[in-house]
Amino acid sequence: MAMVPPPITLDVLVGAVSETQRIRIGVIGCGTVAQIMHLPYLRSLPAQFEIFALSDLSPGLLDLLGERYGVPATRRFLDYRGLLESEVDAVLVLSAGSHAPQVLAAAEAGKHILVEKPLCFTLREADEIAAAVSRSQVRLMVAYMKRFDPGFRHGERLVHAMREPRYVQINTLHPSEDQYIDIHGVHRFGDIPRDVAQRAEKAQEELLDEAVGAVSSALRFVYHDVFLGSMVHDINALRSLVGEPAGVLFTDIWPPDSKFPSVTTVLRHAGNLRTTYTWTYLAEVRDYFEELAVFSSSERVRVQFPSPFLKHWPTPVVAQRMEHGALVEERVEVSHAEAFREELLAFHECVVSGSQPLTDTADARTDIAVLQQIFAAFDPAGLGGEAKTSRG
Missing domain, CATH: 3.30.360.10 (Dihydrodipicolinate Reductase; domain 2)
Incomplete structure (x- = not known):
């Protein structure tokens, strides 16, 4: 009978980062999962992340969360393409529906990507995303927090x-x-x-x-x-x-x-x-x-x-x-x-070390x-x- 393995520790899960590097991250889509999980946990990791820019289709929501998380009005975007033109290092794609348009644009802009599931709706979109990520050599991780x-x-x-x-x-x-x-x-x-x-x-x-x-x-x-x-x-x-x-x-x-x-x-x-x-x-x-x-x-x-x-x-x-x-x-x-926080740490490790994401x-x-x-x-x-x- 195999021995029961010891509990997984955070260092084993995401690896030890020898020198912490702060990532400027832009959040595309500020709905339910962003408000409950991603934005609060990004703020709880100030050594790893700066909430640099926000994008959402709702002007009222964009202003409210911009004030809450200290994102100036000049870095709040109704159109995510404006966010991709800013000085973000990486994006967190949380918008509704298929994420393919935002992910493809982010890859072409040279931004690392953490994208909520589902990645997209069709296999064609997934193949287009794979090609774009390969061309740009960015890291893409799909947010399967479990x-x-x-x-x-x-x-x-x-x-x-x-x-x-x-x-x-x-x-x-x-x-x-x-x-x-x-x-x-x-x-x-x-x-x-x-x-x-x-x-x-x-x-x-x-x-x-x-x-x-x-x-x-x-x-x-x-x-x-x-x-x-x-x-x-x-x-x-x-x-x-x-x-x-x-x-x-x-x-x-x-x-x-x-x-x-x-x-x-x-x-x-x-x-x-x-x-x-x-x-x-x-x-x-x-x-x-x-x-x-x-x-x-x-x-x-x-x-x-x-x-x-x-x-x-x-x-x-x-x-x-x-x-x-x-x-x-x-x-x-x-x-x-919290699994959502653990996946953010894992994404940070992928970006700063260049390692392959577990969920790609x-x-x-x-x-x-x-x-x-x-x-x-x-x-x-x-x-x-x-x-x-x-x-x-």
Whole structure:
């Protein structure tokens, strides 16, 4: 039986930076995740980051956050292209929808990039981003914060030491986000010009046409909001735990054309390993549940993520095994370190040392490819829809 590895420390996670270098960072998109997580944690790391410039489509929000974080009016931009012309060293792309336009422009401007998931909506966009990053030789890291969670890293080490995993079970019970967001006092002004909002909506619909074709509006919502907005985290984590899926055996999305969807899929891996993944929206009960569990004949490891909108909640890892005929169960809470803050430290390390990001363009592209295979395996025939294929 493999020894239980020691907890991951911050130095092991991001590496020791011999000489701290302060990065001037520009934030593109100042919505929910920026206000709750990224901006406060950037400010908590003054030796690593200076919040140098802000960009958002909302004038009121831009002014409010500019004052709060000490960004002068001359470095607040309604158009992100103005921010890219400033003296920022790196950008944090948090805008809604596909991030491809902002990421491509940032790469061409020679700025290092930390971009929230999803990287983009289509494989074509991902390939264009990879080419732009290669040409410019900037560092691009995709913000899969769960990969930097100390609890997840501990569970990952346990799984990698496991002999012949047989079964992976992923369950996400997703309540209404408002029950969590409201405690943070997120600001919204509703002052984005109508023509600007309409152009953004049109661009998103065109990308959805390219990605999933002529499916119902409800299924388009499932693709961009559920698959790319939430399930992408678990697919990325799954791949880091047990490797790449070899195929999709089954997908169901139900109820048909519902505003409150559920998804179940079964993935095939090499050998005898299978994954069953159910994501379900259960709006009213304020108890977010997300667990990745890996089982073998002799060991079981469960990684239990808290709500992504709660700060400094640990990610427990529960491990079971037999010893001398007795069942042994260990529950480990590695750290209260916040995953969003840890990923910022990891990004800083990549920029100042030139190291390769853990979660890069290729990693994100594979996630999109897997999700599109999962989506394409759903056959809505008989549910009032039309059979379709994923287009990439």
